[in-house]
Amino acid sequence: xxxxxxxxxxxxxxxxxxxxxxxxxxxxxxxxxxxxxxxxxxxxxxxxxxxxxxxxxxxxxxxxxxxxxxxxxxxxxxxxxxxxxxxxxxxxxxxxxxxxxxxxxxxxxxxxxxxxxxxxxxxxxxxxxxxxxxxxxxxxxxxxxxxxxxxxxxxxxxxxxxxxxxxxxxxxxxxxxxxxxxxxxxxxxxxxxxxxxxxxxxxxxxxxxxxxxxxxxxxxxxxxxxxxxxxxxxxxxxxxxxxxxxxxxxxxxxxxxxxxxxxxxxxxxxxxxxxxxxxxxxxxxxxxxxxxxxxxxxxxxxxxxxxxxxxxxxxxxxxxxxxxxxxxxxxxxxxxxxxxxxxxxxxxxxxxxxxxxxxxxxxxxxxxxxxxxxxxxxxxxxxxxxxxxxxxxxxxxxxxxxxxxxxxxxxxxxxxxxxxxxxxxxxxxxxxxxxxxxxxxxxxxxxxxxxxxxxxxxxxxxxxxxxxxx
Amino acid sequence: xxxxxxxxxxxxxxxxxxxxxxxxxxxxxxxxxxxxxxxxxxxxxxxxxxxxxxxxxxxxxxxxxxxxxxxxxxxxxxxxxxxxxxxxxxxxxxxxxxxxxxxxxxxxxxxxxxxxxxxxxxxxxxxxxxxxxxxxxxxxxxxxxxxxxxxxxxxxxxxxxxxxxxxxxxxxxxxxxxxxxxxxxxxxxxxxxxxxxxxxxxxxxxxxxxxxxxxxxxxxxxxxxxxxxxxxxxxxxxxxxxxxxxxxxxxxxxxxxxxxxxxxxxxxxxxxxxxxxxxxxxxxxxxxxxxxxxxxxxxxxxxxxxxxxxxxxxxxxxxxxxxxxxxxxxxxxxxxxxxxxxxxxxxxxxxxx
Numbered sequence: 112x113x114x115x116x117x118x119x120x121x122x123x124x125x126x127x128x129x130x131x132x133x134x135x136x137x138x139x140x141x142x143x144x145x146x147x148x149x150x151x152x153x154x155x156x157x158x159x160x161x162x163x164x165x166x167x168x169x170x171x172x173x174x175x176x177x178x179x180x181x182x183x184x185x186x187x188x189x190x191x192x193x194x195x196x197x198x199x200x201x202x203x204x205x206x207x208x209x210x211x212x213x214x215x216x217x218x219x220x221x222x223x224x225x226x227x228x229x230x231x232x233x234x235x236x237x238x239x240x241x242x243x244x245x246x247x248x249x250x251x252x253x254x255x256x257x258x259x260x261x262x263x264x265x266x267x268x269x270x271x272x273x274x275x276x277x278x279x280x281x282x283x284x285x286x287x288x289x290x291x292x293x294x295x296x297x298x299x300x301x302x303x304x305x306x307x308x309x310x311x312x313x314x315x316x317x318x319x320x321x322x323x324x325x326x327x328x329x330x331x332x333x334x335x336x337x338x339x340x341x342x343x344x345x346x347x348x349x350x351x352x353x354x355x356x357x358x359x360x361x362x363x364x365x366x367x368x369x370x371x372x373x374x375x376x377x378x379x380x381x382x383x384x385x386x387x388x389x390x391x392x393x394x395x396x397x398x399x400x401x402x403x404x405x406x407x408x409x410x411x412x413x414x415x416x417x418x419x420x421x422x423x424x425x426x427x428x429x430x431x432x433x434x435x436x437x438x439x440x441x442x443x444x445x446x447x448x449x450x451x452x453x454x455x456x457x458x459x460x461x462x463x464x465x466x467x468x469x470x471x472x473x474x475x476x477x478x479x480x481x482x483x484x485x486x487x488x489x490x491x492x493x494x495x496x497x498x499x500x501x502x503x504x505x506x507x508x509x510x511x512x513x514x515x516x517x518x519x520x521x522x523x524x525x526x527x528x529x530x531x532x533x534x535x536x537x538x539x540x541x542x543x544x545x546x547x548x549x550x551x552x553x554x555x556x557x558x559x560x561x562x563x564x565x566x567x568x569x570x571x572x573x574x575x576x577x578x579x580x581x
Numbered sequence: 582x583x584x585x586x587x588x589x590x591x592x593x594x595x596x597x598x599x600x601x602x603x604x605x606x607x608x609x610x611x612x613x614x615x616x617x618x619x620x621x622x623x624x625x626x627x628x629x630x631x632x633x634x635x636x637x638x639x640x641x642x643x644x645x646x647x648x649x650x651x652x653x654x655x656x657x658x659x660x661x662x663x664x665x666x667x668x669x670x671x672x673x674x675x676x677x678x679x680x681x682x683x684x685x686x687x688x689x690x691x692x693x694x695x696x697x698x699x700x701x702x703x704x705x706x707x708x709x710x711x712x713x714x715x716x717x718x719x720x721x722x723x724x725x726x727x728x729x730x731x732x733x734x735x736x737x738x739x740x741x742x743x744x745x746x747x748x749x750x751x752x753x754x755x756x757x758x759x760x761x762x763x764x765x766x767x768x769x770x771x772x773x774x775x776x777x778x779x780x781x782x783x784x785x786x787x788x789x790x791x792x793x794x795x796x797x798x799x800x801x802x803x804x805x806x807x808x809x810x811x812x813x814x815x816x817x818x819x820x821x822x823x824x825x826x827x828x829x830x831x832x833x834x835x836x837x838x839x840x841x842x843x844x845x846x847x848x849x850x851x852x853x854x855x856x857x858x859x860x861x862x863x864x865x866x867x868x869x870x871x872x873x874x875x876x877x878x879x880x881x882x883x884x885x886x887x888x889x890x891x892x893x894x895x896x897x898x899x900x901x902x903x904x905x906x907x908x909x910x911x912x913x914x915x916x917x918x919x920x921x922x923x924x925x926x927x928x929x930x931x932x933x934x
Contacts, residue, residue, distance in 0.1 A: 436779065436805075443804045450595045450773035450802045473596035 114149075118190040118197045121147050132264075138199055145185055146203070148264075150196040163196050164189065169239075170198050170263045176237065180230040182250075182261045203259055208317070209246035213324045217353050219255040220321045224358075227317060228382035230260040231310050238269045240306040244313035245289040246320050269306050287335075288327055289316045292343045292368050299370075308370045311377045315365020322351040322362060343368070346495050356531040357381075363495070363527035372497050376526045423461045423493045430498060430528055431455060431464040431488055437534040438468055438486075441541055448545065449473035462490045468541075479552035480506045480564075484544050485517070486537070500524035500536065504544040506551055507564025521569040536571075543569055591626055594619070595802075597771050602626050606634050609735075609765040611723070612744045615797055617776025620744035624719050625652070625659060627742050631717050632661040638716040641666045642734070644725055647873055647894050654880040669730070673697040680704055698729050705736055713739050720744070722896070728760040735764045748794070772800045776899065778810030779803065808901075821853050821907055825860035828904045832887060835902050836869050841883040845900035846870075847892045848907035854891055857906060861889070 114123050114136055124137035127146060132154040138147035155163050173184045187198035208215075208223075215223065227249055234241055242265045250259040287295065291312035299305045316327045328341040349362045364376040435453050442451040449470045456465040468484040470476075484504040491497040503517035524536045547567040591602055598619050604610055614620050624641065631639055639661060643649050649668045656663035667675075677700055686693045704710045714737045720726065723743035726734075734741055743761055762768050774797070777785065782797035803810070828846055835844050848854050858872050870887040871879070875894035888895070892905075 439779070439801065439803075440805060443802050444806045450597065450800070452772065452800045454799050471596055475596060475599075 115190075115193050115195060118147060118149060118193060118195050119186060119188065119199075121145065121186070121197075121199055123147055123149075137202065140186075143185075144202050146200045148198045148200065152195070155196055160189075160196070166264065166266075167196060167198055169266050169268065173237075173239075173263065173266075176233075178230050178233040180226040180257075180259055181233060182259050182263065184263065198264075200261075203250045203261070205250040205252050205257075205259070207247050207261070208249040208251045208258070209320075209326075211251060212246060212320055215251070215255055215321055215324075217351075220318070220354055221358055223249075223251065223255070223258045223321065224314060224318050224361075225382050226258045227260055228314050228379065231314065232379050234266070235269075235303065235307060235310070238303070240267050240269055240310060241265075241313075242267055242294075242306075242309065243286050243289075244310065244317060245286055246317055246326075249317065267306075269303055270301055287338060287342065289313050290342060291370075291373075293370050295339065295342050304374060305370075308373050311365045311373055314382065315362050315377075318358065318362040319347055319349055319366060322349055322354060322358060327366075356529060356535075360526060360529045360532045363529065364497075367492070367495055367497060367527065369492055369495075369497070372491055372495075376497070419493065420461045423490050426493045426496055427461065427464045427488060427490050430490070430496065430533075431466060433528075433530055434486060434488060434500075434533065434537060435466055437530075437537050438466070438541065441534075441538050442468075442470075447476065448541070449476045449478055456485075464488045470545075477549045477552070478545070480548065481508060482506050482544060482548045484540070486523075486540070487520070496528040497526065498524070498528050500533070502540055502569055504547070504567040504569055505564045506548045506567065509564060518566055521571060523569070523571045539571075540569065543567075594623075594626075595773055597773055598623055601769060602630050604767075606631055606636055606717070607740055608767065609740045610742050611761050611765040611768040612742075612771060613746060613768060614744070614771030615746060615748070615774045615795075615800065617774035617803075618746075618771040619775065620746070620771070621652075621721055624721055624742065624744050625655075628665070628717075628719055629660040631742075632659075636716045637661065639665055639719060640672065640715050640717075640738075641719045641721070642669055642672055643667075643721040644669060645894050645896055646671075646875060646877060647890065648721070648896070648898060650877075650880055651898060669726070670694075670697070673701060676701060676710070677704075680709055694727070695729075698727065698733060701733055702729065705733065710737065712736050716740070717742060722746075723761055724756075724758060726757050726761075728757045731757050731760045731764055741765065748789070748791075773802050774800060775802050775804070777801060777803060778805060778808070780810055821848075821856045822860055824906045825857040828857070828906060829861065829864060829866055831902075831904070832866055832869075836866075836886055839886075839901040842886060842901035843881060843898065844887045845895055845898065845903040846887060846889045847895045847903065847905055849892050850907060851891055853907035854889055858889055 114126060114134070117123060118138075120140050121138040122140070124139060127135040127137060129135065133148045133150045135146050135148045138145045150163060167187050170184050171187050173181075174186070177183065182203065183201035185199045185201065187196075189196055227244065231241055231244060241260065241263065243262060244260065248260065248262040250261055251257070291299075291309055293299045294309050294312075299309055319327050327347055328338060328345060331338050331341050346368075347366055349359050349366070351359055361377070361381050364381075365373065367373040367376065435455075439451060439453060442448040449472070452469045454467045454469070456467055465485060465487045468486065470478060470482045472478055472481050482504065483506075485502060487501045489499045489501070491499055500523050501520040502523050503520050505517070523540055524533060526532070544567055547569070551565055551567070591599070594602070601610070601612060601623055612620060612623060621643075628639055628641055631637075641652075641661075643652060643666065646668050649666055649671075652666050653663045674697070677697065682700060682704075686696045701710065705712070716738070717740045718734045718738040720731075720734060720741060720743040723731070723745035731743075741764060743765065745758065745761060772795070777797060779798060779801055782801050782803075786794075786796040786798055832844065832846075846857060848857065854872070858870075861867055861870050866887070869885050870889060871882070871885045873888050873890040873894060875891065877894075888898075888900075
């Protein structure tokens with residue numbers, strides 16, 4: 112397409128880049144510089160001028176709205192002279208993230224993702240959804256300190272029907288790779304939560320690319336059907352030993368195929384920085400750096416119930432073993448606990464497995480009465496190892512098996528299993544329980560415990576407690 | 582004494598172990614517990630306590646010559662004379678000799694063992710050996726004694742202090758646990774243990790079929806950060822010579838990885854011990870390896886940390902890494918399950934990788 116001299120009030124200057132549907136040029140109005148995006152005439156003709164104008168009007172609705180991490184829309188419409196459709200945006204002299212993925216310093220990742228998420232949340236507060244968050248649509252300053260979410264071309268208001276069906280189909284051609292499965296199948300719920308789930312997935316995909324320094328499903332280029340299959344079924348491997356474990360954990364939770372679980376595990380606050388610094392456990396970072404991560408296992412082809420049960424049982428046994436190992440390790444290594452006994456309780460269902468941790472009374476450890484802690488693991492989704500952990504604790508001289516149901520089961524963890532994160536959760540749990548038992552003992556005489564025992568109040572780690580999305 | 586010794590000071594004892602040391606010194610006790618629960622250590626600390634508490638006339642009886650020499654090598658940590666540590670056989674022979682007995686015993690092991698204890702019993706019955714000859718007799722691996730032997734110990738001592746694990750019994754003799762429990766004022770049970778890593782516990786647990794068995798894994802307090810463990814490995818081999826070569830390929834690394842620590846190579850039969858020994862002798866490992874006979878009492882030498890022995894004579898010892906060879910032969914003897922089990926549990930970590 113030959114560049115016009117002028118669109119609307121904007122003089123058109125140097126060519127910047129071109130996409131499938133439009134080309135971007137430098138623009139000038141008086142002494143104001145900008146980026147001018149001019150839509151190709153063929154595309155406009157193919158999909159209809161009204162639809163395109165509708166989309167441009169959506170972008171223009173953002174004029175006057177300002178967010179530091181969102182590209183500013185300045186102008187746009189149909190040029191009265193040339194008839195061309197155009198949008199004018201803030202000119203940002205910075206590379207896009209996709210081109211510098213491998214150069215991003217590791218300690219900048221959490222900040223970048225926080226900034227992009229903040230822009231997405233800003234859009235949501237105006238009942239808008241970007242729908243095309245991906246590294247190509249994020250400009251990153253050369254010192255990697257500032258990111259800007261670009262390309263509001265497929266911006267959409269929440270709860271208002273599509274302009275045309277065509278729009279979505281064309282949209283997919285470009286960004287299938289970064290679409291969650293429910294969006295691929297156009298099964299997303301057209302409400303704030305439904306679109307938030309799409310956004311979380313895309314943010315998770317960007318985080319994946321930053322952590323892994325490659326594109327999501329990057330090994331799949333062709334055929335197209337294979338990529339569709341990957342989006343629907345493949346669980347991407349996310350691992351990085353040189354960043355806080357929370358980031359890996361967050362990426363895995365965001366990339367969950369199951370919308371409900373994604374929304375259960377992820378909330379806007381998880382994108383805030385610093386994720387780790389606020390933890391009450393002082394040497395958190397140190398331990399996190401020593402993290403070990405299990406590779407994600409491929410999702411089985413068979414969906415038969417038997418096969419699923421077998422997989423669920425196998426995952427439950429693996430994770431239970433990991434939990435017990437972490438508990439034993441902390442109990443023995445710290446020197447702060449009496450000797451530990453760890454027993455698995457009969458599973459009620461394939462999805463759940465319960466562990467009882469018992470410490471005998473030991474005056475040397477400041478524990479005047481035996482302490483029992485129950486930890487119940489529930490497998491929410493076996494292929495992605497999405498799990499929930501609930502816990503309850505009791506000081507009692509009676510055998511743990513003889514005790515009635517607990518009054519309160521505290522949810523202490525929700526998310527994709529991550530050995531490091533889960534270990535932190537368990538450490539926290541053990542110390543809260545021991546501390547609680549010691550405090551009880553300090554307030555009452557040992558005789559006071561002789562009966563049925565006392566339930567302890569447990570708390571979840573503040574940073575990783577069950578998210579609320581309000 | 583070997584580095585990284587299991588011998589711990591009283592202040593390091595866990596809340597189960599601590600109160601056992603200073604139980605009343607004139608009473609008799611049986612302490613039961615899993616391997617690695619500190620039984621032998623408690624036995625020695627109890628002996629220290631008794632020696633300080635004016636009961637110097639004590640005897641510590643252990644089962645094998647090898648363990649006796651091993652314990653004697655730690656004498657500087659004891660408040661009693663190391664000569665108080667003896668084996669059953671040595672103790673019996675000395676006692677009989679002191680009482681003028683000179684006859685030649687039967688050569689066969691079990692017959693000899695019965696012969697000795699019967700002669701002592703006769704001397705006691707005849708009033709030639711005074712009862713309460715000792716203030717306290719401390720018995721290690723007490724589950725392996727004959728009921729008659731327990732009776733004799735009890736008669737000759739004002740009090741006994743026995744440590745036992747009924748699950749670790751390796752000699753196909755009559756069960757003496759009932760006799761032991763009847764001989765003491767109180768039986769105490771230990772449940773926590775610190776020596777066997779989880780993979781080793783699991784292996785031992787898998788070898789046990791008894792429904793009343795409390796799995797080792799539940800009460801393991803093994804410090805994996807301090808002594809990182811690895812999973813046991815299994816190799817299927819055609820001959821004992823091939824097996825020896827397989828083992829030797831690991832030994833070279835292990836003597837470097839665990840300097841100054843005991844590494845065990847055990848087999849069920851003396852024949853296999855000899856076969857492996859001849860293979861090792863032709864190799865560069867020969868200088869690091871010692872062939873241990875069951876009555877051998879040479880102390881541990883860090884320069885030759887690999888001990889080759891039968892499972893029986895190795896019993897009670899603790900190795901940083903253990904190789905078990907010749908197991909194919911045991912498959913013909915189902916009762917020997919306990920023997921493998923015991924060997925497995927003497928080993929805190931198996932580094933066969």
